[in-house]
Every structure is written in structure tokens, then in C-alpha cells.
Amino acid sequence: MRQLLTEIGLGMRLAFTGGRRGWSRTLMSAVGVALGTTVLLLGASVPSMLADRGARLDSRSVFNPQQQELPPGDTVLVAEIDSAWQDVDLLGVLLWPESPAAPLPPGIPAFPGDGEMYVSPALAGALAGPGAEVLRGQLPYRAVGTITAAGLAGPQEYAYYAGRADLTERVGVHASRLARFGDIPEAEPADTSTYLILAVLITTLLLPVAIFLGAALRFGADARDRRLAAIRLAGADSRVTRRIAVAESLVPAIAGLILGSGLFLLARSVAGQISLFEISVFPADVRPVPLFAALTVLIVLALAAVMTLHGLRGVTIEPLGVFRRSLVWRGRLWWRLILPVLGLALVSPVFLSSGRVSQEIVMLGMILLILGVVPLVPYLIPLVARISPGGPVSWQLASRQLRQNPLASTRAVTGIVVGVAGVVALNSVFAAINVRPDVRDHPADPDASIIGTTDATPAAMARLNTTFQTIAGVRATTDAEYMILDPTTGWGIGNVYVGDCAALDVIADMDGCADGDTFTVGTPPKKLPLENDETINLPKKPRPAVLTGSFAQNIGTAVLLTPAATPAALSRVTPGFVTTRLRLDGVTATETGGNIRGVAAGIDPFLMVTVFVPEGDKFAVFRTALNLGATVILLLIGLGLLLDVADRLHDRRRLIGALAAIGASRTTIIVSSAAQAVVPVVAGLFLAVGTGAIVGTVLMRMDDIPISFSPGPLLTPVAGGLALIIGCTVAVLLPAARRLTSTEQLRQE
Amino acid sequence: MNALLTAEGLHKAYGPTFALAGADLQLYAGEILSVMGPSGSGKSTLLHCAAGLTTPDQGRVAYLGRVLSELDDVRRSALRRREFGFVFQFGQLVPELTALENVALPLRLDGVRRKPAEQRAAALLERLHLSDKAKARPGELSGGQQQRVAVARALVTEPKVIFADEPTGALDSVSGEQVMDLLTGAARRSGAAVVLVTHDARIAAYADRGIVVRDGRTPARAGIR
Amino acid sequence: MTIATAFLALLESRPRHGYDLKQAYDQHFGHDRPLHYGQVYTTLAKLLRNGLVTVDGDETSGGPDRKRYTVTEAGVTDVQRWLEEPETPQQYLQSNLYAKVIGALLTGRSAAAVLDAQRDEHLTAMRELTRRKGQGDLADRLICDHALFHLDADLRWLEHTAVHLDELAEQVRG
Numbered sequence A: 001m002r003q004l005l006t007e008i009g010l011g012m013r014l015a016f017t018g019g020r021r022g023w024s025r026t027l028m029s030a031v032g033v034a035l036g037t038t039v040l041l042l043g044a045s046v047p048s049m050l051a052d053r054g055a056r057l058d059s060r061s062v063f064n065p066q067q068q069e070l071p072p073g074d075t076v077l078v079a080e081i082d083s084a085w086q087d088v089d090l091l092g093v094l095l096w097p098e099s100p101a102a103p104l105p106p107g108i109p110a111f112p113g114d115g116e117m118y119v120s121p122a123l124a125g126a127l128a129g130p131g132a133e134v135l136r137g138q139l140p141y142r143a144v145g146t147i148t149a150a151g152l153a154g155p156q157e158y159a160y161y162a163g164r165a166d167l168t169e170r171v172g173v174h175a176s177r178l179a180r181f182g183d184i185p186e187a188e189p190a191d192t193s194t195y196l197i198l199a200v201l202i203t204t205l206l207l208p209v210a211i212f213l214g215a216a217l218r219f220g221a222d223a224r225d226r227r228l229a230a231i232r233l234a235g236a237d238s239r240v241t242r243r244i245a246v247a248e249s250l251v252p253a254i255a256g257l258i259l260g261s262g263l264f265l266l267a268r269s270v271a272g273q274i275s276l277f278e279i280s281v282f283p284a285d286v287r288p289v290p291l292f293a294a295l296t297v298l299i300v301l302a303l304a305a306v307m308t309l310h311g312l313r314g315v316t317i318e319p320l321g322v323f324r325r326s327l328v329w330r331g332r333l334w335w336r337l338i339l340p341v342l343g344l345a346l347v348s349p350v351f352l353s354s355g356r357v358s359q360e361i362v363m364l365g366m367i368l369l370i371l372g373v374v375p376l377v378p379y380l381i382p383l384v385a386r387i388s389p390g391g392p393v394s395w396q397l398a399s400r401q402l403r404q405n406p407l408a409s410t411r412a413v414t415g416i417v418v419g420v421a422g423v424v425a426l427n428s429v430f431a432a433i434n435v436r437p438d439v440r441d442h443p444a445d446p447d448a449s450i451i452g453t454t455d456a457t458p459a460a461m462a463r464l465n466t467t468f469q470t471i472a473g474v475r476a477t478t479d480a481e482y483m484i485l486d487p488t489t490g491w492g493i494g495n496v497y498v499g500d501c502a503a504l505d506v507i508a509d510m511d512g513c514a515d516g517d518t519f520t521v522g523t524p525p526k527k528l529p530l531e532n533d534e535t536i537n538l539p540k541k542p543r544p545a546v547l548t549g550s551f552a553q554n555i556g557t558a559v560l561l562t563p564a565a566t567p568a569a570l571s572r573v574t575p576g577f578v579t580t581r582l583r584l585d586g587v588t589a590t591e592t593g594g595n596i597r598g599v600a601a602g603i604d605p606f607l608m609v610t611v612f613v614p615e616g617d618k619f620a621v622f623r624t625a626l627n628l629g630a631t632v633i634l635l636l637i638g639l640g641l642l643l644d645v646a647d648r649l650h651d652r653r654r655l656i657g658a659l660a661a662i663g664a665s666r667t668t669i670i671v672s673s674a675a676q677a678v679v680p681v682v683a684g685l686f687l688a689v690g691t692g693a694i695v696g697t698v699l700m701r702m703d704d705i706p707i708s709f710s711p712g713p714l715l716t717p718v719a720g721g722l723a724l725i726i727g728c729t730v731a732v733l734l735p736a737a738r739r740l741t742s743t744e745q746l747r748q749e
Numbered sequence B: 001m002n003a004l005l006t007a008e009g010l011h012k013a014y015g016p017t018f019a020l021a022g023a024d025l026q027l028y029a030g031e032i033l034s035v036m037g038p039s040g041s042g043k044s045t046l047l048h049c050a051a052g053l054t055t056p057d058q059g060r061v062a063y064l065g066r067v068l069s070e071l072d073d074v075r076r077s078a079l080r081r082r083e084f085g086f087v088f089q090f091g092q093l094v095p096e097l098t099a100l101e102n103v104a105l106p107l108r109l110d111g112v113r114r115k116p117a118e119q120r121a122a123a124l125l126e127r128l129h130l131s132d133k134a135k136a137r138p139g140e141l142s143g144g145q146q147q148r149v150a151v152a153r154a155l156v157t158e159p160k161v162i163f164a165d166e167p168t169g170a171l172d173s174v175s176g177e178q179v180m181d182l183l184t185g186a187a188r189r190s191g192a193a194v195v196l197v198t199h200d201a202r203i204a205a206y207a208d209r210g211i212v213v214r215d216g217r218t219p220a221r222a223g224i225r
Numbered sequence C: 001m002t003i004a005t006a007f008l009a010l011l012e013s014r015p016r017h018g019y020d021l022k023q024a025y026d027q028h029f030g031h032d033r034p035l036h037y038g039q040v041y042t043t044l045a046k047l048l049r050n051g052l053v054t055v056d057g058d059e060t061s062g063g064p065d066r067k068r069y070t071v072t073e074a075g076v077t078d079v080q081r082w083l084e085e086p087e088t089p090q091q092y093l094q095s096n097l098y099a100k101v102i103g104a105l106l107t108g109r110s111a112a113a114v115l116d117a118q119r120d121e122h123l124t125a126m127r128e129l130t131r132r133k134g135q136g137d138l139a140d141r142l143i144c145d146h147a148l149f150h151l152d153a154d155l156r157w158l159e160h161t162a163v164h165l166d167e168l169a170e171q172v173r174g
Ligand SMILES: Nc1ncnc2c1ncn2[C@@H]1O[C@H](COP(=O)(O)OP(=O)(O)OP(=O)(O)O)[C@@H](O)[C@H]1O
Pocket: B014, B017, B018, B019, B037, B038, B039, B040, B041, B042, B043, B044, B045, B046, B199
């Protein structure tokens, strides 16, 4: 036991005594480990985040299946209003207690009075922010306090609890009676697929970190191997030697764990300010599950050890020195193709079948495609190096080196390639989305629709139109929709639409329209059985029309009536929907979405507003995240590359010194070293662009975005990667070349 | 008197080149044996085989009756640690450790606590006139000083055999002499046997007895017929 | 170097009695062969006759041990000339050893064995010198070193010749 401690102590001692190079090696590895630790700890906190959020959602649930039967008592009337503000969900809960002992929802200290509300901190922020007057249109209440964490899904949730005495008039229609909040859990339990995706995500995030870590740990590996040989001569057996090497790598691992925990705490403290997929978490929710936290520590330590042992694979450390069992470079292609082919097979349904495809499988396929790049790069490099066997001495030196040891030349590059491939894929998708920001099902469909009223009189419909048209740039039409029933089965076989010519024009194509006209789609019966046991006759001389937009697909037969052609009997029928359809003209939904919702709330808080075009730049946050992530990853990998170039120069400094001594010019040496760094990168970037384009195409297909590529987003990451390499190489090479080309280097260390 | 170390009929080939083609070696306790021969004749290979650092293709090496090639890595390592010491031309010191730590290394690997190990190392450094360099790294020492540190390390476990391969190869004659005086003096005092590979007759003259390696063989002397 | 020159050099450092001279000579120059008293007297007599030394005062009567000798101007000049004149490097081209090698080759015996035997002999001598060197003072060490370097040179020649023996044999017989 003490022997083991001695070995570990010795190994750790060695980690601290490598001089400047040893230190930078330890530091770099520690940074890599720290990033990995942070990712893992955040991952380990996901279950608790989901559980806490779920518990809060459950506790405020207003779902009550027996709402009709419940008699008034110590009860509260509640109604939920789902709205949005700048494309972020806005939850409203209207409350009115029916007794002083009525149950209070979690998160507020007392029931708000009539016309008062409690708002979430985020909503309070929005109410103080730009466009607040418009937002206030939706919230005709006076804020009297804020909702505490217990009543919110997350810190960034827009929510309010408002008191409304008139809920008593809406019981059974919009409002329900509740004896208890959280009676029936409503949060969807996290299923296995959530965890699966999470696992895949963490793996993906960990990959660049692992690659970087590998590069950092291998930094100075040759010196390490020589040192281990010397220790072996002093009487260490090979197991002890390996233990010492592993112990040496434990220093950065432990430092990284500490640093990573710090980063995790930092991330946790800012977690409350970030909202992803409209989900935000309280810092208190971000608690690693103890088991997973322990696993994280184990994984990190194991990773460092495994990476070290992996680096020692193929190296025999003997007392007399280090023997590289020259891993005979077998440039076999077939096994390198397994991953990409498998990936292509998994994503192929997206292109081949028109039916539903499993998102999980396609995602796995895309990840395999991106990972598949890694083994392909080393295969590509000797090919490139072989293109021109002749050339100047500098190229001769470089291409020899590349062909002999493609693995060493690529270890830092693969990370860049993977990163660039991913960024290319996502970037091209975002670019394609930017081309067509419109996400309506059909271009003929309106931009927004409002449903919820039942008053289908022409006067009421006209009033709705004028009310919405007070918003600049909005054109509103309103139609009422009745269901035509099959006389025998009572099932719906079509619809009767009632509206003025402008309204009908929005939903159908007709050859001219005047009040009093009737149009038919398909062949409706002469007598139209409707709800409320009414039957109306099809007016004389109907003309044919065609439904437009997404209606056309759903409805078999339809009758379109202008107000003057409407039979009186229809007024006794309750319409299925009265829909106000809005067209935006010269304004965007981002500008007017809030106004529309505000006006609708002014008419009736229970009107349901659906905006079919984006009210905000939904992908802005993704783009930022992607750019940030890509920058961090590229920086990390650039750092790894820097280490790698420096390391290889250091290892070959005697050779370079000798070359200089026999008269090789500095330019020859710089060009040769630069070629060795740049050729693998160029080869890898070609691969990255190809893979990125494929994955991008898959993503576009999945989201039904027309496939298009623009050179900008495709090439920007490539240019970035290239610039990074060249920058790093130059940064290391130029100063190093001066030092290295002095024959000083011939001196034995 | 029985030999401490016996090597018989050693053959060793590296690919097509023969490094050893039937070499013998006998080492008696406490003696200093020189191994001479032209460059490339197989001297180093013979030493490596005799010390168990290399396994010969043919022939056997026995140390106190134990056949080295039949020992596993752990036992051979233990032998290196406790019974053998090494002084090579260069490269045997760990560049990251100080002179003191380098000398203490075999003891530490053998489970001796840090304090006593370093005390013994310090005593040896003192004997080799290196006390003021105890804290220096090998890179900060001259060639002769590095070799003296190596000698100290070879002696620290009080080994039975010290294997020295061109211990003065990189040194001038004065420093070489100094290293040899210290090495042989200390070895004689502690009763350690020394295998001394060199092509320098003046170094070989420190030995009690010498053998010559030619073309991988250690021929017995032929008569002048 | 002759005994006479050595005496002059010793007397130049300071005047000495005859006994004194012998002691000093044995210490610095004698090493293997201490001087006989007879050699001392005859050498001193010759130096006196040539006017290179003088005897102090009236002590001319007693034996040489009782007389004090001093170097003369001429004596000092003699020492100066000795030191100024470099030694002629010894040429060993026709050394005994080379003669033996040729002899072995001519008679069809093993010249390699001759060389090996000589190597052993040289090495034995070198071991002995190295051992002595370890025990003596600095002067002894340097003397031994001188011999060692010479023997080393011989040995190198032996090794060098061993490599060329076949070639040499052809020339000798051909
Ligand atoms: N690891 C090796 N791989 C290939 N050949 C080797 C190896 N080690 C030694 N040899 C060969 O074996 C032969 C003997 O080498 P060895 O190092 O034993 O010679 P040496 O007598 O020590 O020479 P020197 O005096 O130059 O050190 C040489 O021809 C050498 O090329």
C-alpha cells in the first residue's frame, strides 16, 4: 500500500517538474478536464432539474376531470389562458375564490383582488421593458406582487395570477371549479428517450473535450516516455511504470475536477438567467444527483487514466529506452467506412420514405456521420501527401513525415474537422431558415387567426373586423363555420361557412362575389342537416368554388354563404367556430403580434389567438449559442493544435538543428513544418464540408425546409478553421524557427 | 570460487545483423572486469544481456544460479533495483528529478521512505563531492557531474554488480579519471563487482581482469603456433 | 637528461651538500633507480673539473658529504640550454614489436596471437601502473600517467594493426 502511495507521489511529483513545458502540459490538460467535468456535472443535474420543475408544475396543476360535479364550497374558480409574448409562452391563471378558505395556488401569498395580478419576475421585467404598453394590452390588471419560485416552472417563465370576479359567469365554459391545486399531475414524466437524447448530447459535447484532453496529455509524451525508461532502468517493472504514468496524469485530472466544479458553480449561478427551448431552471434546481456526481469524478479520473494508457499503447518502455512498436500503418479503408455508412443508412429514410421517420434514429445517424469523420482523416492524409512525391526539399521532408505517421499528424486536426462539420451543418440549416422565415402550413393561409366567440351575427362579425383593423397594417375578415351532418350517422361530412365576400375570399377562390351569392365545394346535398336539429335548404343557383390553403386538404364538401343568402334558420344554430383571420400587410408579426393579442384580450380574455408566422427570431438564441460553442470549441482545439505543433517541433529540435547545421535555410524548415501542419487540416476541412453539407441536408429535410446552400455559412466555419490553423502554426513556427535553427540544439540535454 | 554471474553461448541478432554470436562472460564477486573490443563488436549487447535488459536469442545468463531469462519482468525489475546498478554513457538520469531525488530513486522504488532514502542519497553525493549539487537537475550539471550522480545512483542500493557501459565515454581524461576513481574506489569498498564496457585501455586498466569481444564472440586466446 | 644536468638544476635552486644532492635527486628524478654514492662523487668531480660547480670555503679537506656545492655561471647556462632544447620525438617505426609482427607473418605464424599476447602484456602493465597510481602522490601519479599514455598509444597501434593484418600479410608474402 505504501509502495503504491510512493509510486503515486513520484508520478505526481513528475507532473510538477517538467519545467515550463511540463507546466503548460499540466495546465492544458486541467482545462480540458475542467470543461469535461462541467459538462458532466450539468448532465448529472438534469434529472434533478426535471424533477424539481415537474414537481412545481404538478403542484400548480388546475386539471380536474370532475369539474362539472363539484359543488361550490371551499373552492376556487380558475381559468388558464395560454398566450405568448414575443414568441415566448405567456401563462395566465385567472382566479376567483368562492370562500375565504379557498385553496391558494403555490407561489402567491394571497388571492389577488378583482383586477389585480401577481406576475412572475420575468414578466415583471418584460412589463418594464420595451413594448410594455403593448404587452399591457393583454394584461388589464394591476400588478400587486410577484410569484415566488414555488409557483413557477422556471425563473424565465412569463406567468401571472390575476383575480377576476366575472369568472363566476364562465363556470363550465372557460373556468372550472377546483377544491385543490395539483390534484392531478400534469407534468409529463421524463421518458427514456429524453435520457437517451441527453446521453447522446453529453457524448457529443464531451467528444471535442476528450480529443483536446488526448492532445494535451500526449503533449510531451515523448519526453515522458524517455523519463519512464530511465525510471525503469532504476528498477521499476512495467506495471509500476504504468502506474507512475497514470499517477502523473492524475494531477491534471484532479486539478481539472476542482476547476470544473468551480465552473459548474459559476454556470449554476447564471443558470437562472438563461432560457433554452423555453425552459429555464432555478440555480437551486441544478443539483447533481449524488450518484451521478460520484460517477462524474470516476469518469474523469478513468478518462485521464485511459487516455494515458492509450497513449502508451504501441509503446514498449524498456530500461534501455522507448520502443515504438512501429504500429505498421495499415491504411485499410473498410473499417473506417463503417461509421459513415452506418450513419448514412440511418439518415436515409429522410430522403427515401415519405412517411414518418424516427427522429431518434435520424439523430443517431447524424451523430455517427459526424463522428465517422474521425477515422477517415488519417486515411486521407497520406493520399494527399502522395499527390506530389517530388518537389523541393521542404515538401519532401513534410510529405515523408505525413505518410509515415499520419496518426500523429492528425490527432489535433480531427477535433477541428468534427467541430467544423457540425457547425457547417447547423449553419447551413439556419441560413436556409433565414431564406424562408415563413412557417405557415400553406402560403395561402392567413398570418393569424382568432377564435373563441360564438356571436355569429353579421354585426358582431363586422365589429370584430373593425376592432382588429385598428392595428396598423392588419386586414381582418371573419367567418362563421357550421358543421354539416350525415343524416343517418350524425357525423360531420362538411362545413357551411358564412361571411362577407372579403371573408370568403380568404378561404376560397370564386369567380366573383356579391352579397347574396352562394358557392359550393364538391356536391353537398340539397338539404343540409346541421346541429341543434336544424336543417336548411341549399340556396338556389349555387356556383362552384375551390377552397384555398390548408383547408383544401381537410374538407370534403363545403357551402359558402354570403350574409344575404343566409337562411334565417341558421341563426338558431350554434356555430362551430367564429374565426377572425388576419392578414398582415407591410408589417411583421414581430411588430404587431403583441398588439393583436392585446386587442383580443380586450374583447375577451378567452379568445384564442394563433399567430402562424414567427413573432420573434426563434433561432437567434440558437445561433448565438452555436457561435459561442463553436468559438469555444475551436479555441480549445486551436490550443490543442498549438501544443501539438510546439511539441512536434520540440521533439524534432535536434533533427532541425542538424538540418540547419548542414545548411538548410530557415525558409525550408519553416515551409516544411508548416506544410506538415496545414496539409492535414486542408484534407480534413474538405471532409468536414462534405459531412456538414450532408447533415445539413438531413436537417433541412426533417424540418421541411427547401434544401438550399449558400456559400457564406458553409465556408465561414471553414475559413475560421483554416485561419486558426495558419495562425497557430505561424505563432509557434516563426519564433521557434529562430531558436531551433541555431545549432545550439545539437547539445545533449 | 563460484562465479557471481555467468553468461554462456550468448547469441543475439537484430534482424540480419548479428550482435552476439557465442559470447561468454564470468564475473566473480567483488572483481572488476573490463570488456573491450572494437566499435560494433557487441560489447553493449553483451552487457545488456548479462544485466537482463535484453533477452538473448540463445544461451543463458545466470545470476547466483537464477537464470535471468526465466524470471518475469517484476523479478527482473526487483533484481535491477536491489542487486544491480547501472552507469551508462548518458541518458540514465530522470531529467525532471533533482540529483538527490535521482540518487534516491531506486530506494524509493524499493519501498524505502523518503527521509531515509534521501539521507542515504545525500551521504553518497557527499562521498562523490557533489553535496552542493544535490538540488540541481541533471540538465544543470556538467557531463562529469552527471556521471558522478549516476555512479551515486548505481551505488545507493549497495548492489552486488555494477554494469557500466562507457561510463566516461563523453568525458575528458581528467573527469573520466575522477569518475573511474570514484566508481572503482566505491565498488571495492562495498565489495561490488563491476562489468566495465569500454574501448579505452586506460579505463580498462582500472579492471582486475579483461575480456575482449570481437565480432560478437569472446574468443579464448590462440597460441602462437 | 643526464645526472650532471639534474645536479646542476638542483644546485641552481640552492647550494647543497653531496648527501643532500643524492636525496633530492632520488626524490625527483630517481624513482626506480636510486643513485649510488660512487655515481654522486664521480659526477660532482666531473662538474668541478669543468667549472660548472664550486666548493664553498675551506671545507675542501673532508669527504664530499661534508662539502657544500654551489652552481657557477657556466653551470646555470648549461641548465638553461638543456631546458631550451626540445627533446627529439622517439620514432618507434622499427620497434621490436613491429619486427615481431613481420617475423610472425614471414614465418607463417599467427601475427594476431602475437598482438594478443602483447595486448595482455601491455594491459597487465597498465593495470599495475593504475594500481600504483592510486597509492602514490601527485608526482607518482603523473609519472605513472606518462607511462600509461605511452602504453595506451602502443595498444591503439596494436588494435589498429590487428585490423590490417590480412592486408599486411599479403604485402609481406607477396
Ligand atoms: N537495437 C538494435 N537494433 C539493431 N541493431 C542493433 C541494436 N543494438 C545493437 N545493434 C547492432 O548490434 C551490433 C553490436 O552493437 P553493440 O551496441 O553491442 O556494439 P558495441 O560493441 O557496444 O559498439 P560501440 O563500441 O560502438 O558502443 C552492431 O552492429 C549494432 O548495429
